Amino acid sequence: MIKRCPQHGLFRGEHCHCGSAGQVLLDETKTEQLGRLVAGSLRHFPADLGLEMDSHGWVDLAKLGEVVASRHRWADKDLIIALIQSDSKQRYEISGEYVRARYGHSVDVDLDHPVNKSPLLYYGASEEEADRILEIGIKPASQRYVHLSATAEKAWHVATFRTGNPKVIQVDAAAAQNAGVKMMRVSDDIVISETIPSIYLSLISSRNIFRQNMP
Ligand SMILES: [Zn+2]
Structure with a gap:
């Protein structure tokens, strides 16, 4: 479930770290449905959903918004942004008008994240x-x-x-x-x-x- 704390913005689960119960933005079932569709779109089968993905994994955010809205009447681009911003696992990233999964792809992508420095x-x-x-x-x-x-x-x-x-x-x-x-x-x-x-x-x-x- 995605909620909004008046002080700290978006969070997942029952309570914000400050203890506030916040306001529900998206219930648990819908959060799961949206999460599965976004994962499928950005990690596994973008082409099946009519999405164009570049070689580094980026997809047009507005187009992804149209895809989720066509599957779920309640879903839109703003909820995708909320899903991404409230995700503690940092699964996705947004840059300008584009969005991608940071990892977890089964489609062939050439990711360009920072080089690992841990020995x-x-x-x-x-x-x-x-x-x-x-x-x-x-x-x-x-x-x-x-x-x-x-x-x-x-x-x-x-x-x-x-x-x-x-x-x-x-x-x-x-x-x-x-x-x-x-x-x-x-x-x-x-x-x-x-x-x-x-x-x-x-x-x-x-x-x-x-x-x-x-x-
Ligand atoms: Zn808070």
Whole structure:
């Protein structure tokens, strides 16, 4: 659900960080419907919806507004902007009259985000996946790029949505980038990467996953 706090603007969920209940802009069901349609438009099947996407993933925002309005009578361009501005995962960005997904594409795009500067990055996987990855490297499955986390703890947490007891793989990002693997910072937590050869990967022991944040 998207709400508006009179003091702090748009937010998701029941309460603003200040405690205000705010005013409902879009209920939970409609927020989900709009989110799915925007994700489909900007990450997966723009052409099926009649949208033109440039090589860097940008789509005309007004045209996207027309697409969502044609699917849902209540939806429009302003609600797309509200959806994007209230998204804590920073999934999308707007520049002038254009909008794009920052990551998560299954369509072929050539993204131009800032180069990653973190020497070490992390990837969470199930035990079987981890064994395989350490042999053959990390390759994108259904998406264009691999998603890496900035901390081991975050990688572990992300992987818990897919598997019970995740393993965390450490990526020697500095060495991989030196060797020509393209890695880009797309949000505070996420770096996207091309295929990473196994020589840059190592398993970190579970007792070290949470150590980074301990005093
Ligand atoms: Zn507030």
